[in-house]
Amino acid sequence: MKLPAINYASPSSMEEACDLLSTDEDSKIIAGGQSLLPVMAMRLAQPSVLIDLAKIPGLDAIEESGNYMRLGPMATHTSILSSPVISKNLPLMSAAGKYIAHRQIRNRGTLGGSLAHGDAAGEWPLVLLALDGLVEVQSVRGKRTIEADDLFVGPYMTSLAADEIITDVWIPFRPRAWGYGEFARRAGDYGLANIAVVLPTEDTGTSGARITVGGSVGKIQRVTAAEDVLNGSEVSPELAKQAAEAGASELSYISDMHGSAEFRRGLVQELLRRTIVEAGERI
């Protein structure tokens, strides 16, 4: 479990990073290395060049910008969790971030890395999708914006092109009721189920519920069947139960040594119910 010899580049600007990334299709961006380095040490991935974003200035911002929070891709989990503006404006993010791994890992791992990795068990993708955020990306071809709804396309798959780098993460803040839950047997484990719920309140002024699920279902996705049950109705424990049943039956589940699909379906349904109830109590 030792890394093979690797080529390493440390660009000082985003333009330089994009140039490097575009010239070698087997190169890979490294931010905190939370997921990439173990995979390389286990020799399951061997990028031709590691392009490190650490020396590019200004990528770790956490700030208010109009009705949005703007976060840089190199903001670490710890810096997000310890940010007062995040806990004020995006309490769901603070609640979810606590479930990320362990302190040492949270000190290294980054928001951009987590989103680009697209691991279904990751907390930030669920949060971004539930809060209807977006990412700005850059490549030698220019810049573009990707809505969270279009970002996560499959297990470890995002709509980022191979030559694109996330430069900014934008998350709108407005009054919303929220809930977050994770079933993991030990703190810091990948969740067997993880769910984020965002419900509109009277002051929200936008449309319906956004419920996202990861973990047991193998990819980051919205639980539209559950959202449909909740939209237009007042949340009650009974309605939460109905929404959870509808949501759980819409999804398909993975099966492995930590639990069969049938078991995971039960966990997701129960967590949907609990998390909707939690969000409902915040309306």
Place this chain on the structure above:
Amino acid sequence: MDNPHFNSPPITRNMIGKRVPRSEDAKLLTGRGRYLNDIDVEGQLHACFVRSPAAHGRILKIDTSVASALPGVHLIWTSADIESQCAGMEAQFSADGCLPMTMPLLAKDVVRYVGEPVVLVVADSRAVAEDACDLIGLDLEDLEAVLDPRASIQGGPVANGERPDNVGIRGHASFGDVDEAFNNAAHVVSALYHPGRVAAAPMETRGCLADYDWAQDRLKLWVSAQMPHYVKLCLNLYLGFDESRCEVISPDTGGGFGQKAHVFPEEMLMPLASKHLRSPIKWVEDRRENLLAGSHAHEQFVTIEYAANADGRITGVRTHALVDGGAYHMPPQTMAVESWCTAAVTPTGVYDIPATEYVYEAAVTNKCPMGAYRGVGYMAGTLARECLMDDLGRKLNMSPFDIRRLNVVPEFPWTNPQGIVFDEGSWLETINVLEEMVDYPAFLKRQAEARKAGKYLGLGISVFVESSGESTGMLKAHGMHEIYHDTATVKMDSSGSVTVTSGLNSQGQGHETTLAQVAADVLGVSFESIVVDAGTSTKGAYGSGTVGSRAGVIASGCVNRAAYAIREKLVAVAANMLESSEDDIVLENGMASVAGAPESQVSIADVAMAIYWDESLWPVGFEPEMEFTKAWDTSRPMFSNGGHAMIVELDPATGFVNVEQVFSVEDCGVMINPTIVEGQIRGGVVQGIGLGLFEQLVYDKDGNLSTTSFLDYQTPTMDVSPPFEIRHLETPSKISASGVKGMGESGLIAAPAAVLNAVNDALAPFGSVLYELPATPEKMMRAMQGLVDLEGPEPWSKLWERAGVEPRESGSMETA
């Protein structure tokens, strides 16, 4: 036979029994420990192995040509390169019916489990060695993988040609009239228990660093091990080194738990390769290697059957223990450590059961070999005995405390059906104290109220007796002929400070503290004036190994005798200096004084100074040695006892089980250091919670291990470690130094049974019982839905017959 080294000179307790902070902690807790991988020798190279990717296969071709050409690669060895130097390591245990098996250093012709070492690569760095391993071609022809021990023990496809019947061990015995007990029983209960396959998973993985000095023909071997002196012997037995030319060094060790009480092929290959290359070579395995090949543990299928009279008194017990032994005997422990120990040692426990018979078997399979892990054999045996006791209690509508009180041994000494004598114990008191700690009536009330609210609480208890301080006496009691050999060296300097060297090394247990406490009391000097070298080099005192809950007893026994020899020197000279009789000299608080005349005193440091430098103060004929090496052992077995109660909460919506509270009672005689005793209890019980709820090594249908990192192999962490309440009882041993008994294994011996009993108590409203561990959330969900696939025990007559005896035969001891 009463050898002089069985004696324990009396000790006046002063430091013994105190909660002295551990001397080791400043170093270990601030990152200043020096573990194996912290040690570097100039010019060292690094080793890595190509390990078998298949459970069972014939080696057709090994192509090392590309790897050999890789810059930085110094050596590539296959079996052909080393078999003339070492044909493998033969292991055999002296229990009846344990058949020898030989583990090759590198697989020859056939691979027999996934992870078996096949090719050794030595290179400039571990990374380059791994690069080279990736370039080695290994062509295998698939052979049928033998993976089900319950099938393979009955024959069929062969896992390892050395044992064509797949039987690694098979034996049986019968004591008392078991048939009569079962024929006349009012109640018979039985079950088949299956604790899962686990790994000891020490935080520091295995490793060694071999440095052969060709100019002097000397070998230094740093190794992360529990039996360094045995490793040194193996350097002679297997590799032909003169022991006098070898030093085995034990650096700080990050846990062993029995896994490091083996000698591994990797550890034998490094000295050979170092000698061949004339370079130091380090091998430190990664977690994947550790989980694949570091030895597996504890998985057994234990059938147990009680005969009881109408009141619930158990009159006979039958035990069948079958271990899934893997592909080889792991030297030197062998597969016997699990199933033989379960069957032969644990069936009666603390209960006054007059008749027992048992069968033990080990099935050879194409899995990683079974090895020792804390509570070997005892864990599975205690699980079966204590959980079936709860079944009997439920059947008779008796509380878990009452059914145990009814059956517990009432007085001592007690001789079990096998003829083992138990000199003393607090077995009944343990049950009573546990019941009081739990506040059983209050628990029942809380449980009933919780059930109404849809919460399911369970209480599980488990009571044990543990053979402690593994000694020659214990081996002889079980009919074996081997003995143990352990010494300590104590040396007092001319200024009165003391160096204690133990033959038993430490994997973190606190020997540096506890042995100093003992030596301080023997010599009457301060704790601070003593420095302990806890077996860091085989140049020091000799040790048979830090295993079997023995270090606290055996090492302190040796230290007591060696320190006592110095004490006699001090007393002789002090008596002369104080013009008093030796009988009246008191050594205490650093002073030698005359009993009844405390003003007549001299410091022990001055006495030491006189012994080294002032002949005029010596009595006539005085011999001035101030350094003694002494052995200690016992001719009788010694037993500690205790019990655990656990309260768990089951979430009916998820199947998650949370351990709310642990209550522990421990009687290890006189405690040297209660803080260290409690640390052992907590650590062992949490490992038991791991085995009970979390940990499992999973093989797929082809014999690939699926759990090769801590992502999938889930050990318990602090957040699932419950609060403890611990109560100490003290029934001193009559034979050990100061009355201490061993207790290192007790937590893991008994905790899994408490977990399973608690889980089954929580499941009671659902009418389900689980007989296998770990109790994962999914198993709990299925149990709540009534979907438990209980595999019933095989009929005893069939098991008895398979062991080679007619079913009706019973009575005196029989062996296969």
